[in-house]
Amino acid sequence: MSKVLIALALCLSLLTGLPAMAADAEEQAQAAIDTRQGLLKVVVSYFGPIVGMARGQIPYDADVVKNNAGKVAVLLPMIPDVFRKDTRDSGLETEALDDIWESMSDFQAKTETATERALALAAATEDGQEAAMKAFGALGAGCKGCHDDYRQQD
Amino acid sequence: MSKVLIALALCLSLLTGLPAMAADAEEQAQAAIDTRQGLLKVVVSYFGPIVGMARGQIPYDADVVKNNAGKVAVLLPMIPDVFRKDTRDSGLETEALDDIWESMSDFQAKTETATERALALAAATEDGQEAAMKAFGALGAGCKGCHDDYRQQD
Structure with a gap:
């Protein structure tokens, strides 16, 4: 097991900033906020070129x-x-509305709908540009449906 | 097409902060840095519980x-x-080393190796805890191999 333990120790040493290691509740909440914002930035990075098209x-x-x-x-x-991770009581800056944790099953259902529409968009590329752009519109409306209910409006 | 266009307009309105809309090169570079850091935060969020185990x-x-x-x-x-997106000349704060863009094929190969090891870890869970932890050590070493070469050391 020694090689495994060495590899694990190396691996653990990589994880500076890991939420589980966070010193206190506020750091853990901030890490959760950063992670979810990070995920949505990655989504946007793949969405962006399609918007450009x-x-x-x-x-x-x-x-x-x-x-x-x-x-x-x-x-x-x-x-x-x-x-x-529920950050409602963290007092930290976030656009996430409390309703997310009060209606988690609906929040989850909306992500499932949007996922189905992303798969439909991928499939629609076989049917030409107009079909793809129509499917992209449906995906965008799916995103908006969730943002309207669960993200602070500008 | 009008419904499609309306849906698209709604969709576009969601994408505040989209890199392609960034006002200047520095904003675009910062968006790229935020996106890649965001992706790695999501990776860490899935990695964390396994570290805890x-x-x-x-x-x-x-x-x-x-x-x-x-x-x-x-x-x-x-x-x-x-x-x-190559941010070498951006002057912005980042732990990403210039070698990433000078050795992109090696950088990509290292992510492929780590991906294979993540799949091997998922498969190893069928063979019990010791096999899984050994596979996890290999994945961690794969992460470290890339960090050693391409991430600024603390």
Whole structure:
């Protein structure tokens, strides 16, 4: 087991900033907020090029849409995981509304709907640009449905 | 197409903070840095409970290890995507070393190795705790191999 233990020790040494190691409740809450915001930034990074295509700023590329929609479809089901930690009482700055933890099953259902629409977008790339952009609109509406209920409005 | 356009407009309105909309090069670089740090925070959030099990802080749970290793295995291949934007000349604070963009094929190969090890960890949960912890050690060493070469050392 010694090699395993050495490898584990190396591995543990990597994890500076790990939420479980956080010194106090506020640090743990901040780590949870940073993680969920991080996940959504990754979603946006895959969403962005498709927005550029919808706007005509970059040429439509079915392969990119299919790939990126596939990435979004594996990221969205992680949303309930990263929102598991309830930060309502943390007092920290966040756009996440308390309703998330008061209606977790609906919040989760909305991420499932959006995931299905991301998969539908990936599939729609086989049917041409118009079908893909229509499916992208449905995905965007799915995102908006969740943001309307659970994200602070600007 | 009008419903599609309305849905698209709604969708576009969601994407405040989208890198492609950033006002200038520095904002775009900062968005790229935030996105890649965000991805790695999500990786850490799935890694963390397995570290807790390795340390004996929480009971070993094969289902959690299998699920989380599976999540890590879909996240790691996104690393080259989120590091695609070269921020070497941005002057912004980052632990990412310039070598990433000078050796992108090696950087990508290291993420592929780590991905294989995350899949191996998920599979090893079928063979009991010791096999899983050994596979987890290998995954940790895979992470470290990339950090040693491409992340600023503390």
